[in-house]
Amino acid sequence: KQEVTQIPAALSVPEGENLVLNCSFTDSAIYNLQWFRQDPGKGLTSLLLIQSSQREQTSGRLNASLDKSSGRSTLYIAASQPGDSATYLCAVSSTGANSKLTFGKGITLSVRP
Amino acid sequence: GAGVSQSPSNKVTEKGKDVELRCDPISGHTALYWYRQSLGQGLEFLIYFQGNSAPDKSGLPSDRFSAERTGGSVSTLTIQRTQQEDSAVYLCASSFGRGNTGELFFGEGSRLTVL
Numbered sequence: 001k002q003e004v005t006q007i008p009a010a011l012s013v014p015e016g017e018n019l020v021l022n023c024s025f026t027d028s029a030i031y032n033l034q035w036f037r038q039d040p041g042k043g044l045t046s047l048l049l050i051q052s053s054q055r056e057q058t059s060g061r062l063n064a065s066l067d068k069s070s071g072r073s074t075l076y077i078a079a080s081q082p083g084d085s086a087t088y089l090c091a092v093s094s095t096g097a098n099s100k101l102t103f104g105k106g107i108t109l110s111v112r113p
Numbered sequence: 114g115a116g117v118s119q120s121p122s123n124k125v126t127e128k129g130k131d132v133e134l135r136c137d138p139i140s141g142h143t144a145l146y147w148y149r150q151s152l153g154q155g156l157e158f159l160i161y162f163q164g165n166s167a168p169d170k171s172g173l174p175s176d177r178f179s180a181e182r183t184g185g186s187v188s189t190l191t192i193q194r195t196q197q198e199d200s201a202v203y204l205c206a207s208s209f210g211r212g213n214t215g216e217l218f219f220g221e222g223s224r225l226t227v228l
């Protein structure tokens with residue numbers, strides 16, 4: 001059974017800092033890994049999707065890497081801003097008949113002005 | 114439509130009543146998921162529809178929960194005889210093509226409160 005872990009559960013940093021959010025998963029047989037952002041009371045917004053054959057994806061100040069063999073992904077946020085404050089979730093899509101995404105519990109990020 | 118649309122956005126009901134939650138996926142998306150998010154918990158998979166295939170119902174927590182997807186588009190999640198532990202945000206998502214290879218797009222969710 002796939003399990004996804006995100007530690008720590010919460011993080012507070014000063015504005016301008018570069019930061020890394022970690023995600024680990026137990027079963028390396030995945031199709032892809034996706035990072036989402038969730039603002040309070042809102043749905044999830046897709047940030048980056050990394051296919052299993054890829055090592056990283058970049059979008060603006062965000063860079064996500066994937067090391068499938070070690071079961072790890074990181075989301076790098078450059079020059080953090082208060083508007084980056086949100087909960088960041090990673091989710092993996094496992095191979096096999098069951099097509100569900102398995103989510104981590106998320107990391108709640110607070111960027112202090 | 115432009116995005117995944119869910120209704121109602123908020124629903125307060127009394128214990129024992131039935132509720133229906135609606136999801137209108139992005140046009141052309143063949144895969145549709147329902148997830149549940151309880152306070153302080155991660156997202157819990159409920160059910161997955163892919164085209165005309167039989168749905169994956171493995172995440173439904175009890176037989177009080179059911180879902181339909183009519184015409185490969187709109188989906189309705191029904192909860193019968195609601196209980197207080199059913200209180201959560203119910204999120205719908207859709208993707209193009211085979212669900213687990215495509216990018217997932219979520220709706221804003223339906224917040225259910227059972228009194």
